[in-house]
Amino acid sequence: MAHRAVTTSMPMPRATDVVRLRVNGDLYEVGVPAHYTLLEALRYELLLTGSKQGCDKGDCGACTVIIDGRATLSCLTPVHEAEERDVVTVEGLASADGPHPLQDEFDLKGAAQCGFCTPGILCSAAALLARTPDPSRDEIREALAGNLCRCTGYTKIFEAVEGAAARLRVE
Amino acid sequence: MLRLPEYRYHQPRALAEALSLLVEHQGDVMPVAGGTDLIPNMKHRLFEPGHLVALKRVEELKGIHEENGHLRLGATETLTDVAESRVVRGCFPALAEAAGHVAGPQLRNMATIGGNLCLETRCTYYNQTAFWRQALGYCLKKDGSICHVTKVGRKCVAAHSADTPPVLAVLDAVAVLEGPQGRREVPVGDFFVADGIANTRREPGELVTEIRVPLGPRTRRAAYAKLRQRNSIDFPLLTVAVSADMDRDLTVHELKGVVTGLGARPRELAGWSEIARGHVLDDDLIDALAERALAQCHPLENMIVDPEWRRAMVPVYIRKALRRLF
Amino acid sequence: MIKRAHRVGSELTVVGQPQRKIEGLAKSTGRAIYxxxxxxxxxxxxxxxxxxxxxxxxxxxxxxxxxxxxxxxxxxxxxxxxxxxxxxxxxxxxxxxxxxxxxxxxxxxxxxxxxxxxxxxxxxxxxxxxxxxxPPFLDPFDSLAADGSTPWIHQPKKEGRNGNITKHVHLEFGDVDGLMDGSDVVVEGEYHFEGTTHTPIExxxxxxxxxxxxxxxxxxxxxxxxxxxxxxxxxxxxxxxxxxxxxxxxxxxxGGAFGGxxxxxxxxxxxxxxxxxxxxxxxxxxxxxxxxxxHRGRHPFHMRYRTGCRADGRLRSVDARIVLDGGAYASFGLVTTYYSGQLLCAPYAMPAYRFDSTRVYTNKPACGPKRGHGSVQPRFAFEVQMDKLAERVGLDPIDMRRLNFIGEHTRTVNDLRVTSNGFLECLDAVERSSDWREKFRKMPFGQGIGVAGSTYISGTNYPIYPNDMPQSAVQMQIDRSGRVAVFSGASEIGQGCDSLVAYIACEELGVPLDHVRVLRGDTDFTPVDLGAYSSRVTFMLGNAAIDAARKLRKMVCEAVAADWEVKPSEVLLAGGRALWAPDTARQMTVREAFNLAEARFGTLGATGWYDTPKDVHGEYRGGTIGASPAYSFTAHVAEVEVDVETGFVDVKKIWIAHDCGRALNPVLVEGQMEGSAYMGFAEAIMEEHVFKDAEHGRGGLHNAPSLLDYRIPTSLDTPELESLIVESIDPEGPYGAKEAGEGPLHPSIPAIANAIYDAVGVRLDRLPFSPPAVWRALEAAASSGGARKPAAPGTVEVTAPRP
Missing domain, CATH: 3.90.1170.50 (Aldehyde oxidase/xanthine dehydrogenase, a/b hammerhead)
Known part of the structure; x- marks a missing residue:
């Protein structure tokens, strides 16, 4: 800004690190503030904005991504902790052939209303189905118990996960 | 978004390297494993270390296996790993259950058994943002001079709120610590002190490297019961762990009980073995034990949930836990 | 999977069928932009x-x-x-x-x-x-009693008034005192609804x-x-x-709003x-x-109700006094104060009704409209009162509600026009599905079942600022590619209103769903819609979209008819084709039809709009507030198990029957019903938006401003929810539709309260029914003889306390 008064205070001592992240199969080398979380790096540096920020600090699950096969809260993961690991976000679930059956079932069953918790729930659900291809309703409830949804009452989400599990078993 | 303060992140691969980093940055450094407790606390500006020493890549801190008559739990094994471990489930189902009921699934995938042992005490006047605490006028535990729970005194009564330590304590587990002064072992039952500001015997330069749970010829039986309002995410309002050395006919030789969610340290219930020794663990004995426990447990307003109700739940959850010993 | 409890046949081909949402895949693949x-x-x-x-x-x-x-x-x-x-x-x-x-x-x-x-x-x-x-005012009764010796929260509009009062409303319909005195049974109760907040995840x-x-x-x-x-x-x-x-x-x-x-x-x-x-x-x-x-969440309400009925259970008189804790600013408070009374007058006929509501300021975050604005709190109190009355007169509570049914195409005691009304079908549906007759007062101690009913508006009859312009509008254009573009200013907050206009375009113009583009959310190119509040969108936007689409259809059909040399009324548009009704083998693609129309009429676009009828309310001051072109109706049955040792209430299941007029997309309607019932359940059992007092740290400090401590239910806490759609086909709704997004929240709370009573014989008149609160209520009952199962209906003598 051209007309601003001359600044008097010290510039910020900001540490920036270059981190190497493998996200959805691609290796990215990206410079981030050293105190970024993985969520901030994904959303604001890699522009993978599918992962959401809902509660700031690990209480809601909207930021859930899959790291080395496990559903993980990216808002509590220092960005460096994700280096040398395999990160999958909601954007990485679909393939060139089309959406993941979970993604399609969420649409068909009306499991996403506002859609803000959906990316995190899909990551928890995908991690579940990778380990448990034929989950019971109770296993689905357990696996999604760290993802708050405020719209649906969860019923349609359970139905969508069951529908996707059935489709994946056939494929 | 609630932002983290700035820090440098160190990722040592070896224990010696981790320990020397802690020495090098002494006074401005904290170790971090799963981060599920520390990162929110840092976002709340409860801690603002200039350096974090990450432990998850340190090889020596991993592994769950039997070793010389005990089960060794590497400190950075996740709670999911502990809960799902075949050997833990086989030997110490109560420990697997406690680990499997911490917070929610993603938290358990990240949080570690060592971190759960070292979990920071919690209080409604403490686990809040910098703004909220400023509006409060701060508290004894951080930046202030008053405890809003007791309103008097110089003692912080923030609550021990972890699930696995009570179970580890009743199983006579031992925490192994390593630091600049070398290696030492502290029974989990003695690991905590009654000071909400710093409630463990771990020195700042030390790390919990592993937890050893003794495997006797006659393995002690343990059980666990937890009170919380939601079935996920929440911290415990009360946890009860009990263990018993009993004959097949339920005649008690030794009985232990530990309760958390009260003050800064888990409370080992006094006088239980005296009441129980030589008696059969029946409903009458269970009631007597529960009454004895009630007299010793006084939940405080360090949590936002009605302390009178939490107190009334002590005997209820003691009975639940004891019945699970059968 | 869709259960229609009550269904009316139709010629519709798109509307009424399960459909994808137009932004559904964008949301599930992470492409959706917030x-x-x-x-x-x-x-x-x-x-x-x-x-x-x-x-x-x-x-x-x-x-x-x-x-x-x-x-x-x-x-x-x-x-x-x-x-x-x-x-x-x-x-x-x-x-x-x-x-x-x-x-x-x-x-x-x-x-x-x-x-x-x-x-x-x-x-x-x-x-x-x-x-x-x-000095802060934190308790609404302190605000009310203030004498001006310390500064008001806001300057009074007139000298000598209490500056801590936002609004006072006193309305009376019929001879309240006379009919109360003449009632055979009068039940009096005090109720407290703790504040709650919306908690959208975004x-x-x-x-x-x-x-x-x-x-x-x-x-x-x-x-x-x-x-x-x-x-x-x-x-x-x-x-x-x-x-x-x-x-x-x-x-x-x-990413979610709920009024917030x-x-x-x-x-x-x-x-x-x-x-x-x-x-x-x-x-x-x-x-x-x-x-x-x-915030702007649900107001804490302190409520006192007197409800009188005849010995046969017919309502005679209702008298309510309410204090609303408004927080620091007015927000929607003027409306909330009216809604606290005005929306209670259906689905039951009440010959006399009075409410006296006062909203006061306090030094806390401002309260406002949360899903079911202003009427969830009194509905809780009133439906518990109904349960108490039913017990006193020895009626089954479902029969009590049937008996007092207000009917369809009628007026309420406060002169609101009611059109379609499927409340009886709602009661039938929950009674049947829940196996009510086998359970009520018959389950073992600790298990119980409860019922409640409610009504809600499908939009407010008047906009927030007075004007004579339409309440909702869309612009629609069709082009040579066979595509329909809809310009919609309505607010998509997850409820599906962007999809709604697309479904209507498909229904009226015969195009497949993926040929519709909805251009939305930008005041530069969309006509004005007033917003997503008061459950107005389906009714108003739907009618506006039908208006626009039918103008276009008329042109398309005329052009095709001219080409075929038939009557325009014989041309159908469906399934991507224009068809000749007498012989549907004669057909062309809608693209060809659109091209014919464009050649005949020039570039094709139409606007459509909706405004409310103006003769649907009384002429008294405030009579317009609460007036709506149509009302939805709901009945819930909740089944609970109470752990008498701990106070935990396990809500096993909620059956939700809702008269939405017509389910334009039943999947989305069910989603609204389930989401509403979930939110009501959450308010009943868990949520409380409260503040520290001076004894606890600092007065006015939020008790728990986080998703860790403000507890909303997880997947493990939420009961099984069963949706039962009732279709009453409203004469003025789009294809007969009414709202579904807010009404189905209301009965969850009183149904759970009534179920707890059925389980353990203890009335809980304060929300939430958290384990400590239930435990305390059970302890209090134990000290006065102990909690026990209440008696079955018909076993109690009704004594008439006539003066």
Whole structure:
């Protein structure tokens, strides 16, 4: 800004690190503030904005991504902790052939209303189905118990996960 | 978004390297494993270390296996790993259950058994943002001079709120610590002190490297019961762990009980073995034990949930836990 | 899977069928864009400094140190925007940032824009604010009793009045006292509904971009997660003194709202003003803590009800006194105060009714409209009163409700016009599905079942600011590719209103769903819709879309008819084709039909709009508030198991029967019903939006502004939910449809309360029914003889206490 008064205070001592992240199969080398979380790096540096920020600090699950096969809260993961690991976000679930059956079932069953918790729930659900291809309703409830949804009452989400599990078993 | 303060992140691969980093940055450094407790606390500006020493890549801190008559739990094994471990489930189902009921699934995938042992005490006047605490006028535990729970005194009564330590304590587990002064072992039952500001015997330069749970010829039986309002995410309002050395006919030789969610340290219930020794663990004995426990447990307003109700739940959850010993 | 409890046949081919949502896959693949997903070139990040005091005078603000900080581009305070605003035009009592008084902990005082959030946070710490603390009012009854010896929260409009009162409403219909005296049974009860908050998972976020130059004045664009772009547009223009023609509001997808984003908030004014000062775009994203301070959630209500009925169970008279704890600002409070009474007069006929409601200010975050605005609280009290009366007269509570059914095509005691009414079918459906007759008063001690009913509006009859223009409108155009473009200003907040206009385009114009584009959420190119509130969207937007689509269909059918040399009325549009009704082998694609129409009439576009009928309410003062073109009706049955040792109430299942007129897409209707019932369950069992008192740290401090401590149910806590759609086909609704998004919340709470009573014989008249509260109630019962199963209906003698 051209007309601003001359600044008097010290510039910020900001540490920036270059981190190497493998996200959805691609290796990215990206410079981030050293105190970024993985969520901030994904959303604001890699522009993978599918992962959401809902509660700031690990209480809601909207930021859930899959790291080395496990559903993980990216808002509590220092960005460096994700280096040398395999990160999958909601954007990485679909393939060139089309959406993941979970993604399609969420649409068909009306499991996403506002859609803000959906990316995190899909990551928890995908991690579940990778380990448990034929989950019971109770296993689905357990696996999604760290993802708050405020719209649906969860019923349609359970139905969508069951529908996707059935489709994946056939494929 | 609630932002983290700035820090440098160190990722040592070896224990010696981790320990020397802690020495090098002494006074401005904290170790971090799963981060599920520390990162929110840092976002709340409860801690603002200039350096974090990450432990998850340190090889020596991993592994769950039997070793010389005990089960060794590497400190950075996740709670999911502990809960799902075949050997833990086989030997110490109560420990697997406690680990499997911490917070929610993603938290358990990240949080570690060592971190759960070292979990920071919690209080409604403490686990809040910098703004909220400023509006409060701060508290004894951080930046202030008053405890809003007791309103008097110089003692912080923030609550021990972890699930696995009570179970580890009743199983006579031992925490192994390593630091600049070398290696030492502290029974989990003695690991905590009654000071909400710093409630463990771990020195700042030390790390919990592993937890050893003794495997006797006659393995002690343990059980666990937890009170919380939601079935996920929440911290415990009360946890009860009990263990018993009993004959097949339920005649008690030794009985232990530990309760958390009260003050800064888990409370080992006094006088239980005296009441129980030589008696059969029946409903009458269970009631007597529960009454004895009630007299010793006084939940405080360090949590936002009605302390009178939490107190009334002590005997209820003691009975639940004891019945699970059968 | 769709269960229609009551269904009417139709010729419709798209409407009524399960359909995908038009943005469904974008949401599930992560492509959907919400406000915080946007980054503009050169964008700055803003933060708002908030008051640490519940009530204080601002003595001075010094921002020089903050302005001098490297990376800070603009700082604003209340003095930069000294014009009050408020969603209700008669009660503008907020400044975008406080000018000389702060009224709750969290009230905005100053804002900065900086290169990044960290710098902005650092700059806030450099702002020096000197406060003079004032005694706060935290209890609504203290506010009410205030004598002016300490400063009012707001200056009274007239000298001598209590400045702590937002609104007092006293309305009486029929001979309340006479019919009460003549009642055979009178039940009196006091109820307390604790406040709750919306808790959308998306925190509020806004981006402001002021483009100066290119003419006098410049142009302001604000992107915001709002559910009322039109009202935001108006207030931005008014408060910032910019010609509304140079203000644009863009609404990206909204990550949940529930009423919590239905008025302007400080961040929207701040991003605009900061951008004007800095000459760069500015984004502010609330922290979760700030969402709790922004609030506008459900008011705490203190309620007293007297309800009288005849020995046969017929209602005679209802008398209510209500105190609403409004928090620091008026918000929608004027409406809330009316709704607290006006929306109670169906689905039961009541010959006489009086309510006296007073909304008071307190030094806490302002309350406002949350799903079921103003009527969830009295519905809880009233439906428990009904349960108590049913027991006294020895009636089954479902039969009691049937007996008092108000009927369809009638007027309520407060003179609201009721059209379609499927409430009896709702009662039948929940009674049948829940196996009620086998369970009520027959389950073992600790297990119970309860029923409740309710009604809700399908939109308000009048807009928030008086005007004679349409309440909703769309513009539709069709082109040579066979595509339909719908320009819709309605607010998609997850409920599916963008899909709704697409379904209507498909139904009327015969195109497949993927040939419809909905262009939305931008006041620059969409006609005005007033917003997503008061359950108005399906009814009003739906009618507007039908109006536009039918204008286009008429042209298309005429063109095809001319080509075929048949009558236009014989041309059908369906399944991607134009068909000749007498012989459907004669057909062409809709693309060909659209081309014929364009050749005949020129470029094809149409606007459609809807406005409400104006003769649907009484002529008394306040008679328009609560008036709606149609009302939805709901009945729930809840089944519970009470752990008498701990106080935990396990809600096993809720059966939800809802008369939505017609289910335009039954999947979405079920989603609204389940989501509503879930939210009611949550309020019943868990949620309480409360504050510390002076004995606990600091009075007025939010008890728990986080998603850890403000507990909303997880997947493990939520009961099984079964939706039972009832279709009454409203004569004025689009294809007969009415609302489904708010009505089905209401009965959850009293149904659970009544089920707890059935389980353990203990009445819980205070919310929430959290384990400690239930445990205390059971302890109290134990000290007076013990909790036990109540007696079955028909086993109690009714004694008439005639004076």
């Amino acid at each position: 406000t915080d997903d946007l980054t503009l070139p050169g964008m700055l990040h803003g933060k708002i400094l908030r008051s640490p005091h519940p009530h204080a005078r601002i003595v001075s603000i010094d921002t020089t140190a903050a302005e001098a900080l490297e990376g800070v581009h603009a700082v604003v305070t209340g003095r930069d925007m000294p014009i009050t605003y408020g969603i209700i035009p008669w009660t503008p009592d907020e400044f975008p940032l406080c000018v000389d008084r702060v009224r709750y902990i969290g009230d905005g005082v100053a804002a900065v824009a900086a290169v990044d959030e960290d710098t902005a946070i650092r700059a806030l710490a450099e702002i020096r604010v000197e406060y003079e603390e004032l 925190p509020h976020c806004a981006i402001g971009l002021f483009e100066s130059g290119g003419g006098p004045g410049g142009k302001l664009t604000v992107w915001s997660a709002t559910q009322v772009p039109h009202y935001l547009h108006r207030e931005l223009a008014r408060v910032l003194e910019i010609d509304p023609a140079r203000v644009r509001v863009v609404q990206p997808l909204v 984003k239905s008025e302007p908030f400080d961040l929207e004014f701040c991003v605009a003003k900061l951008s004007m000062k800095a000459g760069r775009p500015v984004k502010i994203l609330y922290t979760r803590e700030e969402v709790f301070y922004a």
